[in-house]
Amino acid sequence: MNTAPISHPPTPSRPLRVLDIINLSASADAMLRNRALGMRARGVDNRIMCMPGPYVQPLRERGIPTQAVDLPRAVHPFQMTVALFQMMAYMRRERIDLVHTHCSMPGILGRLAARLAGVPVIVHTIHGLHTTEGAGAVLVRLYDWSERFVGSFTHLLLSQNRADLEVARRSGFTAPERMHLIGNGIDLTRFQPEPRIPDPDGVLTIHCTARLEPVKNHPMLFEALRRLRAAGRKVRLRLVGDGELRAEYERRCAEMGIAEAVDFLGYRDDMTRLLAQSDIAVLTSTKEGIPRAMMEAMAMKIPVVATRVIGTEETVVDGETGFLVPLDDVEALTDRLSRLLDDPDLRRAMGERGRARVEAEFDENAIVDRLADAYRRLLATPGVKVPATMMGVAPR
Helix, strand or coil: CCCCCCCCCCCCCCCEEEEECCCCHHHHHHHHHHHHHHHCCCCEEEEEEEEECCHHHHHHCCCCCCCCCCCCCCHHHHHHHHHHHHHHHHHHHHCCCEEEECHHHHHHHHHHHHHHCCCCEEEEEEEECCCCCCCHHHHHHHHHHHHHHCCCEEEEEEEHHHHHHHHHHHHCCCCCEEEEEHHHHHHCCCCCCCCCCCCCCCCCCEEEEEECHHCCCCHHHHHHHHHHHCCCCCEEEEECCCCCCCHHHHHHHHHHCHHHHHHECCCCCCHHHHHHHCCCEECCCCCCCCCHHHHHHCCCCCCCECCCCCHHHCCEEECCCCEEECCCCCHHHHHHHHHHHHHHHHHHHHHHHHHHHHHCCEEEEEEEHHHHHHHHHHHHHCCCCHHHHCCCCHHH
């Protein structure tokens, strides 16, 4: 299929219009808010499209036009068709110049809608692949075919980590010259380390930021907590995030006898305060892109323990900024948590090295700079007017 973009006429009277598409409103807030604000500071009309949810209105209040669309999270043909036409109608009505999709379902439907709507430039960022998360063979084949189809008219395919980028190349999701590593980052001005005030009863806190969904693999963490508590350690677990498995996980914790040591906090906006009250951060996912939860904890000088899976193994340096353990190896997870719980000097040293790594590798301002440069180069061909402020680094 011809991937030449369909040009809009030059539009000097209005700003460049960029639309980011993602699934959850919580993901839009966590992953896209600062980037959209950074683009808007450059004179770009950066908008967000996501599912209806609690963060749609807060995003709008921050000055980001946010459109809610009923995107399905699984293969439901009718819902997918409705969402496709909703997205396509919005793109045409608003004369979007560039669509940037994120994650699997929004990536496939959003890119197809952009193509049908005649959007000049289409970009996609991989946040993990179905081929790496144990999906069934039929679903994997369907996903691979869909990725190659929409990849045929994707102008730029970005990956947060090197492993997913290599899988995309081997699978032929698009032409190799259109695939690039983008990385991930956080707002370092927001996540500033604070002194940890010790609990008067000597209880240490393990923090986990993750949606309550199968891919985040919470049962592995629950079993490790049960073993730590059985060994007599004073420890609590704070879970930040919500999802379809919350009720099941609450029952499971009660059955395991750890309910009184687990706080289900839901989605929170006071992440820096919660992290400042934590001693260790944990993530037991089966796969990641480049996990923001680990970057945020390291930025706050908190040591981390995570499963050695795609994405996380490119974020955490084992033995330096924290520990990596094999997926579903509860014994290893319990051992590494025990070592950190028992050794405040080790926690402090790993926390210091984690902050240094985030400052060097995961500054979100650098990601926005790279995106702005990529957008500028892509849009130069269709003839869409690019703001002068995109030609350099935006003011901080």
